[in-house]
Amino acid sequence: MRRTVLAVALAACCFPVFSAEPATPAAAAASRNEASAALHRLFDSEWERNLRESPENAAYLGDHRYDGRWTDMSLEAIQRREAADREALAALRRIDRAALSPEDQLNYDTFLWLQERAVERQRFREYLQPIGHQGGVQTADGIAEILPFASAADYRNWIARLQALPQVLEQTAALMRAGIEAGSLPPKVLMQRVPGQIAAQVVEDPEASPFYRPFRKMPDAIPAAEQAALRAQARAAISGKVVPAYRGFGRFFEAEYLPRTRDSIAATDLPDGRAYYDFLAGWYTTTRLTADEIHQIGLEEVARIRAGMEKIREEVGFKGDLKAFFQHLRTDPEFFYKDPADLLEAYQALAKRIDPELVKVFRTIPRQPYGVRAIPDNIAPDTTTAYYQPGAVDGSRAGFYYVNLYKPEARPKWEMLALSLHEAVPGHHFQFARGAELPGLPLFRRSAYFVAYGEGWGLYAERLGYDMGLYDDPYDRMGQLAYDMWRAVRLVVDTGMHAKGWSRQQAIDFFMDNSPKTEQDVVNEIDRYIAWPGQALAYKIGQLKISALREEAARELGPDFDVRDFNDAVLETGSVPLETLEAHVRAWIAGRKKKYN
Known part of the structure; x- marks a missing residue:
């Protein structure tokens, strides 16, 4: 049934084009x-x-x-x-x-x-909601993570941005006021997190500002006197412009904006909301699937994955039912690090464990390196377990796998392998780095990001851990199933909240009943789906398509099938809609059959 539901029409590139009359070779060229x-x-x-x-x-x-x-x-x-x-x-x-x-x-x-x-x-008119609980002008300092800060000019650029921040905040407030007039407002349950984020920018000591962070350690290549002058300019900009602007923005937010945000959570409650959610579902999945079809796929996947979890529960000899097993996984101290530094070190060691096994599932290894970093403290409480930040297209900056160290007692060890396979290698880092290194593509193709392709690849990459021989511990396998379940649950709760009238608590309960993820993570995830309608649908839909294409390739090629060649073929298009990927892989299969027959 899933294959029938997931079948999509071929891309326009695959339809024949007929010319009214033949052209000469020279004219055609x-x-x-x-x-x-x-x-x-x-x-x-x-x-x-x-x-x-x-x-x-x-x-x-x-x-x-x-x-x-x-x-x-x-x-x-x-x-x-x-x-x-x-x-x-x-x-x-x-x-x-x-x-x-x-x-x-x-x-x-x-x-x-x-x-x-x-x-x-x-x-x-999405610009009428310019900020969210996971980011916006209130966390603008975060861009410093990817800026060079290697020369005095780099620091002067940053100071120019500090001086311009009041205008950015004024423009943002103007858009939010226009959103109030148009009835385009975010859910109050999410916006209640924002005042604390704004408050973090209002400091008495400018050196305590997140915007001052780049000045705490400056390169030796900048003379000491120039360093002192730049630091003084930064302190003046923060005290005289940044802090007053955020203080005023905070007053506007709490007195004028927050009280008018909506009590409902569904995207369909926005102006033209049903059409908006339908658009987002199509945009993110790159398919024509309806909300009802996606919801049903999710329910089927949840049932399939639960059966696999039951087998793991039996394998480890746990005596209670699956709900009790989930609680054991969430709470037993053996599954958690106590210190954030230990958790970061474990993530870094895990990345080194994965790297040498990649040759088992790929012929082409990207040249661009990647690193493992902690998610900045000021956003960690309100964001997800991890994320990947791509490297520069020109190779001048490595990719980085960011991990959440906030409350390590809520970050179980059993999720770390699947998470690292998804976010770092061979997941997002391979997908972005290979795209950036593809020869002859226009720049927009090398940096394009279709969520169903990219996140579908990331979720598919979690399963490649089996091909690499990494899932030798049953709890790591449980982590892989938990992450697969996480993405299946998304299909149900995202469509449930935005198209079927589910409440936030109903979505949280469904998630908790079917996944061992901790409540902290579950609540953050549900709030993310509320804030970002439709985006979460892309992961499982993309994974199902890539997995189905792998099964098709193995069936068609028989003993000539090699997973290394298939994985390379999936990545060699760069990021594309799923229908385009499907056409490419089928052409690749036909070419391999011709080669071997």
Whole structure:
């Protein structure tokens, strides 16, 4: 049933295109060259525009030309960007797709998919909710994690950003006031977490500010006198501009905004909310699945995974039922570290354990390195167990696997292997690093991120631990099932809350009944799904598609199937919609069959 539900139409690139009359080879080549040149000019100009208009995103991608400023979040600037997106779509449609090479047709179709949906989502005016409980202008200091701070110029750029923060906060407040007028407001249960985040920016001593952190240790290459001058400028900017601006923003938030936030949690309660949730489900899963279909897939997966958990419970000789086993896994001290430093060291050691086994499941190993870091303290209480931050596209910055050390007594050892396989290697780090290193792709393809592909790959990567011989402990296998269950539960609770009228507590209870994850994690996860409707659907849907394609490849190729070649084939497209991945893998299977027969 899952295969039937998950079947999606082939991408537009796979439909035949017929010409009214044959062209001569020379004319066809000229047309192809002209169309390709126009296409890549558009890619280049849009790439530059997006970097210029989003300095933060440029920095994440490793381009630091715009490090001295923030994105302009005025309504006028937003409207200009939206108009430019519409024009980019129109310019793309003016290019003759039929005249392009197969490689450029794939580039065309991927860009078309992105631009069509960028324009479609304009109707939902998401900018009217510019902050969330997991981030926003109140945690703007976090970008310092990926900035270089190697020269005096880098520090001057940061000081320029400090001086410009009051304008950013004013623009953000203006958008929030417009959201109040339009009835586009986030749930109160999430926004109640934000005052503490704002308060963390209001300090008496400027050196205690999170924005001052880069100045605590400066490179020796900057002369001592210049270091002192830069530190003085930073303290003045924080005391004179940053802190007063956040203090005023905090008053606005608590007196004017928070009381007007909504008591409901469903995206369908927003203006045009049903259409919005349908759009988000399609955007994140890159499929045409309905909320009801996704909900049913989730229920089926929950039942399947529970059966596997029961087998682990029996294997370890636990005498109680599955609910009692979950409680044992959540509470027994043997499953937890007491000290955050010990937890970080264990994550780092686990990464080193995984690395040498990668050759068992891949032929191509990315060149870009990765590291393991702690999630910053100021956001750790309100964020997830871990996340991955990609390296720079040009290779100038490594990727980093960020782990949550807040309350180590809530971070069980049995989840660490599956989590590391997903977030670091061979999960997100391989997916991003391979994409960045693919030759000949336009830059937007090397950095594109389709959630169903990327998160589906991450969840699929958790299972590769079996192929690598890593799951030799039954509790680690329980952790893998727990993480698989986590993503199956998401299908049920996300659609439940946003399309079926479930309450927040109902979603928490369903999660707790079917997963050994701790209550701290469960509550944070449920709140994330409330804040980010539809995004959580992509993981399991993507994993099911990749797993089904692997089964298909093994069946079709028989003894000629090699998991290393299959995994390389999945990653060699870069991030694409699932229907495009499916077409690519099937073409790869056909090519292998031809080679071996």
